[in-house]
Amino acid sequence: MMLEPSHLAFVPFVSVQNMMRLVHHVGAEQFLTELATYIEADFKRWPEFDKTPRVASHSREGVIELMPTADAENYGFKYVNGHPANMRRGYQTVTAFGVLSSVANGYPILLTEMTVLTALRTAATSALVGRYLAPKGAQVMAMIGCGAQCEFQALAFRAICGINRLRLWDIDARAMEKARTNLQAVGFDVVVCASGHDAIEGAQIITTCTADKQYATVLTDNMVGAGVHINAIGGDCPGKTELHSDILRRADIFVEYPEQTRIEGEIQALDPDHPVTELWRVMRGEAPGRTDPRQITLFDSVGFAIEDFSALRYVHAKVEGTDFAEPLDMLADPDDPRDLFGMLQRAK
Numbered sequence: 001m002m003l004e005p006s007h008l009a010f011v012p013f014v015s016v017q018n019m020m021r022l023v024h025h026v027g028a029e030q031f032l033t034e035l036a037t038y039i040e041a042d043f044k045r046w047p048e049f050d051k052t053p054r055v056a057s058h059s060r061e062g063v064i065e066l067m068p069t070a071d072a073e074n075y076g077f078k079y080v081n082g083h084p085a086n087m088r089r090g091y092q093t094v095t096a097f098g099v100l101s102s103v104a105n106g107y108p109i110l111l112t113e114m115t116v117l118t119a120l121r122t123a124a125t126s127a128l129v130g131r132y133l134a135p136k137g138a139q140v141m142a143m144i145g146c147g148a149q150c151e152f153q154a155l156a157f158r159a160i161c162g163i164n165r166l167r168l169w170d171i172d173a174r175a176m177e178k179a180r181t182n183l184q185a186v187g188f189d190v191v192v193c194a195s196g197h198d199a200i201e202g203a204q205i206i207t208t209c210t211a212d213k214q215y216a217t218v219l220t221d222n223m224v225g226a227g228v229h230i231n232a233i234g235g236d237c238p239g240k241t242e243l244h245s246d247i248l249r250r251a252d253i254f255v256e257y258p259e260q261t262r263i264e265g266e267i268q269a270l271d272p273d274h275p276v277t278e279l280w281r282v283m284r285g286e287a288p289g290r291t292d293p294r295q296i297t298l299f300d301s302v303g304f305a306i307e308d309f310s311a312l313r314y315v316h317a318k319v320e321g322t323d324f325a326e327p328l329d330m331l332a333d334p335d336d337p338r339d340l341f342g343m344l345q346r347a348k
């Protein structure tokens with residue numbers, strides 16, 4: 001006889017459909033702003049977390065990664081892939097899901113889609129960092145790479161840094177057209193450009209979010225003038241970078257977790273002891289951010305587990321007790337904790 005699962009068997013599950021409903025319910029820019037608050041709060045208590053570079057399984061086509069971290073109360077991880085050739089085969093480059101658990105008993109307290117959430121958390125992190133590093137009064141952002149992440153980045157930079165003018169460039173004209181249509185529909189002033197060179201003309205912030213499984217040179221040294229902030233999110237795997245290394249030598253480089261960024265970020269092209277600044281120290285006021293209007297600042301973003309943990313915490317707080325989460329019968333929970341077999345037999 002099939003028995004009803006106990007209430008402890010159920011884990012709140014946020015589907016893609018419900019994540020999209022939640023984002024619209026909150027408002028995308030409000031969501032990004034609130035999420036950035038969670039990320040900033042967690043960066044400010046950085047030493048409280050268990051940290052490790054993510055566990056990556058590389059293949060010729062791409063990478064599949066697990067990104068775990070924990071504080072005293074919760075454990076979280078994200079499963080995420082990165083397959084640059086996917087898009088041409090009708091698949092997404094990046095897909096993800098994640099779990100938040102209680103450290104006290106190890107039970108998951110949230111299972112959620114994280115493909116949409118990763119785009120949101122990456123954008124919220126970029127814009128939060130932009131608030132610390134971008135030149136004062138920045139109004140124009142160049143966006144090189146108009147794929148899945150592009151519009152999310154733009155929305156976050158508007159919500160958090162006040163950017164409303166965008167200059168787009170992508171090697172694929174259809175990607176630029178898609179981004180232009182989407183971004184104009186939400187009120188951005190958009191210019192589609194003829195080259196990367198053209199795109200960075202007059203921009204105070206340059207976001208690179210391209211996908212290519214190689215050492216690419218999306219920005220060459222002569223393209224980058226004084227006083228810009230570069231938000232480089234696409235170089236995030238060994239052998240996969242976007243910037244010419246001469247730019248790195250002229251820039252002040254800011255990173256999430258150096259142990260991971262030195263393996264995966266733009267700085268894999270530099271000596272292992274090249275100086276970098278950890279962003280959590282800047283956010284705590286322990287290290288300087290931008291100190292000079294002519295300085296080139298670079299956020300060498302690879303995406304770190306604590307950002308996903310913040311996103312999981314935020315979504316958990318938002319969906320608790322609402323119909324944005326569905327109960328998923330995910331944990332076997334026998335009445336007698338030692339009688340797992342008996343539970344199986346009674347289900348005959």
Ligand SMILES: NC(=O)c1ccc[n+]([C@@H]2O[C@H](COP(=O)([O-])OP(=O)(O)OC[C@H]3O[C@@H](n4cnc5c(N)ncnc54)[C@H](O)[C@@H]3O)[C@@H](O)[C@H]2O)c1
Pocket residue numbers: 082084087093094118119122144145146147148149150169170171172175209210211212216217218232233234235236301302303304
């Ligand atoms: N740092 C992070 O936290 C983080 C998080 C998510 C994704 N990413 C990375 O961001 C990148 C973009 O992700 P996505 O989901 O938008 O990918 P996507 O495949 O949807 O889009 C990538 C776009 O880059 C364009 N492109 C490729 N080479 C280019 C070049 N040389 N110049 C201009 N455009 C070029 C492609 O035509 C495509 O439109 C990926 O490399 C992904 O791994 C980083």
